[in-house]
Amino acid sequence: MTTLHVAGTTRNRAPRAVAQAATLGKVLTTPQVPLLLALSKRFVTPLYRATFLASAAGNGLLRWMAVRPCDLETLAIKLGVEGKEDKRRLRAWLEVGVRLGEFDKHEGCYRLKSRSAKLLARMKHDALAAALEEIMQTHVPVLLNAPQMLRAGQRFTMADQDGSVIARSTRVVEPLVEAAIDATLEREYPVRLLEIGCGSGTYVRYAASLNPRLTALAIDLQDEVARQAAKNIAEWGLTDRVEVRTGDLRTLQLEPQFDLVTMHNNIYYFAPAERVAILERARRLLAPGGKLLLTTSCKGGHVGLDLLNLWFEYADFGGPLPAADELVEQFTQAGFLDAQARRIVPGEQFRAFTGTNPHAPLS
Ligand SMILES: C[S@@+](CC[C@H](N)C(=O)[O-])C[C@H]1O[C@@H](n2cnc3c(N)ncnc32)[C@H](O)[C@@H]1O
Incomplete structure (x- = not known):
């Protein structure tokens, strides 16, 4: 690299850094940002965690993983997931579980990480795991859809409950x-x-x-x-x-x-x-x-x-x-x-x- 080239890139970098700092300042002072961060921490992440746990419990993963850590292939077989593409999709879902802190991954195997995941995996807490599923399957939909259901004249039926x-x-x-x-x-x-x-x-x-x-x-x-x-x-x-x-x-x-x-x-x-x-x-x-x-x-x-x-x-x-x-x-x-x-x-x-x-x- 020539002296001329170094001088050129340094000269270009300085205004770019200033511009980036200005953009960052603008973003951070936007009134929505603190609200978005607060919403994400207080509501959105807990909702994602509860939803992920309900699904992991309902599909049997918590029980299996409480016995031993499982790799992708084992979980795919247990869930009846076949084909390269669907296994990739399963991995994507599992990785969100890792990102949320419910699972972790060690030497290619997924393990239960959070205290909630470990507690819900126990047979003696089966009713709680099922209650979490029921909340996701019935309480969340009624809260989310009530006004729209009224407008459309819709009602839940027995088939909307998982007996x-x-x-x-x-x-x-x-x-x-x-x-x-x-x-x-x-x-x-x-x-x-x-x-x-x-x-x-x-x-x-x-x-x-x-x-x-x-x-x-x-x-x-x-x-x-x-x-x-x-x-x-x-x-x-x-x-x-x-x-x-x-x-x-x-x-x-x-x-x-x-x-x-x-x-x-x-x-x-x-x-x-x-x-x-x-x-x-x-x-x-x-x-x-x-x-x-x-x-x-x-x-x-x-x-x-x-x-x-x-x-x-x-x-x-x-x-x-x-x-x-x-x-x-x-x-x-x-x-x-x-x-x-x-x-x-x-x-x-x-x-x-x-x-x-x-x-x-x-x-
Ligand atoms: C909330 S569950 C309670 C189950 C159980 N009694 C318990 O306490 O764990 C209500 C049950 O009542 C049953 N059920 C509702 N209407 C019924 C009817 N007309 N005749 C018989 N069973 C009925 C439902 O199918 C459902 O399994």
């Missing part, structure tokens, strides 16, 4: 439902239980563990949910005591033979105007003196429940979470004696409702 995810996510309230079963279930005598909307079947299993002479029929409206419940019941070694069927409470034809009918976390799948008739149907399946135990979150809880409410407001079935007094009144109108609501934990909006089928037929 299998919801059967797992509702288990976040398991200790509360189990406390309600503890307080209601007869232990001294054989019990014939009917569970309506059984989800995973976990509460039938719990009731069966409390009373070894309990037998049950568990029904769920959604075929894939009932099939998974039947699989779970078989895995838990309960097939000789528990039958699982796909069925709809609204059309169920059974003899009034049950000592206990249970409905956990599903009264909001029925519109308010339908609830007395639904409760009456449940009552007519009870033997004289039998009980209905219904557990549900009620109006006025945390913001997650407001979102559950909102989703059902925008669905073509179901309705809002009940108010406690209103549901007790509906039990009475449906012919139950001694209708009551009981809070499981002080200050919580989760309640157990019970009512007894009269011994003498109602006139």
Whole structure:
């Protein structure tokens, strides 16, 4: 390089550096920039992280990677991703996970990095992982699309819910439902239980563990949910005591033979105007003196429940979470004696409702 050339480039660089500094100053003093940085840190990145984790949990990656770090090829095989181009796309998605700090990469293998990823990977936190998926699949779309749905006259349908995810996510309230079963279930005598909307079947299993002479029929409206419940019941070694069927409470034809009918976390799948008739149907399946135990979150809880409410407001079935007094009144109108609501934990909006089928037929 000649002296003349060096002098020339130095002369050119100085004005360029000044111009760049001026541009930087202009960008940094633009009022949108601090706002953009704040939005990105406070909202956008956490949203990306939650979305990535929901997807990684839902597609099984967290579980696999908790066992051992996995390279791209292994993950592609497990996910059923084939072809060079799709594997490149999978890598791009995984690299975003690394960039977000959920995964890291060591010697070509992806590993769980963040504390959240490691916690959600554990089987004992499966309900939380499913709840995160449910939030992404239902809460985010209703928040995002509500006004536009109103303009277009659109409603969510049952097909917009992933029944299998919801059967797992509702288990976040398991200790509360189990406390309600503890307080209601007869232990001294054989019990014939009917569970309506059984989800995973976990509460039938719990009731069966409390009373070894309990037998049950568990029904769920959604075929894939009932099939998974039947699989779970078989895995838990309960097939000789528990039958699982796909069925709809609204059309169920059974003899009034049950000592206990249970409905956990599903009264909001029925519109308010339908609830007395639904409760009456449940009552007519009870033997004289039998009980209905219904557990549900009620109006006025945390913001997650407001979102559950909102989703059902925008669905073509179901309705809002009940108010406690209103549901007790509906039990009475449906012919139950001694209708009551009981809070499981002080200050919580989760309640157990019970009512007894009269011994003498109602006139
Ligand atoms: C939120 S999930 C709760 C599942 C389970 N009871 C639990 O608490 O984990 C509600 C369930 O009720 C079922 N369901 C809704 N309407 C029903 C109906 N008419 N008859 C039977 N099951 C119904 C749904 O298919 C869904 O699986």
